Amino acid sequence: MSKAIKIVLFSILGIILILFILAMYVNISGIPSYENEAEELSVEVTDARVTEGARMAGILCNQCHGSTDGKLGGAYMADAAAFGEIFAPNITQHPVFGITDYTDGELAYLLRTGIRKDGQYVPPWMPKFPHLSDEDLFSIIAFLRSDHPMVQPSDHNPGEIKPSFLSKILSRTAFKPLPYPEGPVEAPMPSDRVAYGKYLAVAKFDCFGCHSASFQHIDIMNPENSKGYFGGGNILMDKEMNEIRSSNLTMDGETGLGTWTEEEFIKTLRFGMRPDGKPLRFPMMPAPMITDEEASSIWAYLQTIPKISNMIE
Numbered sequence: 001m002s003k004a005i006k007i008v009l010f011s012i013l014g015i016i017l018i019l020f021i022l023a024m025y026v027n028i029s030g031i032p033s034y035e036n037e038a039e040e041l042s043v044e045v046t047d048a049r050v051t052e053g054a055r056m057a058g059i060l061c062n063q064c065h066g067s068t069d070g071k072l073g074g075a076y077m078a079d080a081a082a083f084g085e086i087f088a089p090n091i092t093q094h095p096v097f098g099i100t101d102y103t104d105g106e107l108a109y110l111l112r113t114g115i116r117k118d119g120q121y122v123p124p125w126m127p128k129f130p131h132l133s134d135e136d137l138f139s140i141i142a143f144l145r146s147d148h149p150m151v152q153p154s155d156h157n158p159g160e161i162k163p164s165f166l167s168k169i170l171s172r173t174a175f176k177p178l179p180y181p182e183g184p185v186e187a188p189m190p191s192d193r194v195a196y197g198k199y200l201a202v203a204k205f206d207c208f209g210c211h212s213a214s215f216q217h218i219d220i221m222n223p224e225n226s227k228g229y230f231g232g233g234n235i236l237m238d239k240e241m242n243e244i245r246s247s248n249l250t251m252d253g254e255t256g257l258g259t260w261t262e263e264e265f266i267k268t269l270r271f272g273m274r275p276d277g278k279p280l281r282f283p284m285m286p287a288p289m290i291t292d293e294e295a296s297s298i299w300a301y302l303q304t305i306p307k308i309s310n311m312i313e
C-alpha cells in the first residue's frame with residue numbers, strides 16, 4: 001500500500017471515529033441546557049385574569065396537557081412520535097407531579113423562551129409565546145395558580161420523555177431558545193381590527209404555525225418570514241396517525257378562502273361548520289370560546305396578507 005493511500009485510509013477512519021464519539025456524546029448528554037434568567041415576578045390573581053386564562057388554556061394548552069380526569073394532568077403525545085416518546089407533563093397544582101415548584105417569573109420565562117425551571121431547553125414539542133402580551137401571559141399564570149377545577153391537583157403521572165436521537169441532534173443545531181422580551185409587550189386595541197386580528201392569529205391563538213408550509217420553516221420571531229405564511233400545506237397527524245394537511249387561509253380565489261364570506265369563516269372557526277358541509281377534522285378543533293368579534297378581526301387580518309396559490313387536497 002502506498003503511503004498516500006494509507007494516509008487517506010487513516011484519515012477516513014479518524015473522521016468516522018470522531019463522528020461516532022460526537023454521536024455518542026449527543027446521545028448521552030441529551031437535550032441541552034441554558035442559563036435560566038427568569039425575572040422576579042408576582043402575578044396578581046384576579047377573577048378577570050383567571051377567566052381569560054382558562055379560556056386561553058382551553059384553546060392553547062388542553063389539547064396536549066389535558067388528562068382524562070378533566071384537569072391539566074398531562075398526556076402521551078402520539079402525534080409527536082418523530083420526536084421520540086413525548087409526554088406533556090402534569091401542570092396542575094399537585095405537590096409532586098405538578099408545577100408548584102415554578103415561580104411566576106419562571107413560568108413566564110418558560111412560556112416565552114422555552115427554557116424550563118431547571119434550565120433544560122424545550123424542543124418544538126411545546127409551543128412558545130414570545131409575542132403574547134404581558135397581560136395575556138399573566139392571565140395564563142393567574143389561571144395556573146387559581147382554584148379553577150382544571151388546575152386542582154391531578155395525581156396523573158404521564159411518564160418520562162424519551163427524546164429520539166434526531167431531537168437531540170436538532171436541539172443542538174436547528175432549535176434554539178427564543179429571546180426574552182426586553183421591555184413590556186402590549187396587545188393592539190381591538191378597535192384596530194387588522195392589527196388586533198394579526199395579534200390573535202399569530203401571537204395569541206397560534207394559527208400561523210399550523211397554517212404555514214411546515215414547522216421546519218416557520219420563523220417564530222418574524223412570523224411573516226415563514227415559508228408559505230398562511231398558505232397551508234403543513235403536514236399534521238390526525239388521531240389515527242394519518243397525515244392531514246392544513247388549509248390555505250389566504251384569500252386566493254381558487255385554493256384559499258377567496259370565495260368565502262366573513263360569516264362562513266366565523267361559523268367554521270367557532271362551530272366547525274364549513275360552507276361545503278364537511279366537518280373540520282382533528283387537529284383543527286372548532287373553538288366556540290373564540291368570540292364573534294375576535295373571529296371577525298382575524299378575518300379582517302387575513303384579507304391583508306399576500307395571496308398564495310396552493311391547492312390542498
Ligand code: HEC
Nearest residue numbers: 060061064086087088089091099116121122123125126127
Ligand atoms: C403541542 C403540545 C403542547 C402544548 C399546546 C402546550 N404544551 Fe406545555 N409542554 C408540552 C410538553 C411536551 C412539555 C415537556 C417539555 C420538556 O420537558 O421537554 C411541556 C412542558 C410544559 C411546562 C413545564 C413543566 C415542567 O415540569 O417543567 C409547563 C409549565 C407547560 N408546558 C405549560 C403549558 C401551558 C400553560 C400551555 C398553554 C399556554 C402549554 N404548556 C401548551 C406540550 C405542550
Ligand code: HEC
Nearest residue numbers: 205206207210236244245246247268274279280281283284
Ligand atoms: C394544530 C394545528 C392547527 C391550528 C393551531 C389551527 N389550525 Fe386551522 N386547520 C388545521 C388543519 C389540519 C385544517 C384542515 C382540516 C380539515 O381538512 O378538515 C384546518 C382548517 C382550517 C379552516 C378550514 C379551511 C377550509 O378551507 O376548509 C379554517 C377556516 C381554519 N383552519 C382556521 C384557523 C384559525 C383561524 C386558527 C387559529 C385560531 C387555526 N385554524 C388554528 C390545523 C390547525
